[in-house]
Amino acid sequence: MDKVTCIAFLLYHSSKSQDIREKAIQLLNGDVSIRDLKRNTAIQAQLILAESALRKNKIDKHHVQKFAEEFLLLEV
16 A cells, blocks of 8 residues: 555544545545645654554554455546
8 A cells, every 4th residue: 555545544543533534545546645644734643653553564454455446436
C-alpha cells in the first residue's frame, strides 16, 4: 500500500469525528492532499499521529486494502 492510502486509513480509524473521517476519505480519493491537511489545525494532531504510526510500521495491510476497497471512488 502507498503512504497516502495508509495515512487515510489511520486517520479514518483514529477518530469517531465525522469531519476527520470525511477528510480521510477525501485524502484517499485525491480530493485533498497531505499538505492541505497539515494546514488544517482541527486535523493536524491526528495527521501527525497517523504519520508516526506509519513510520513505526504498526499497520495491517489487509485492513488498509479493505478500507480502500470500501471508500475508493473509481470513475470510468
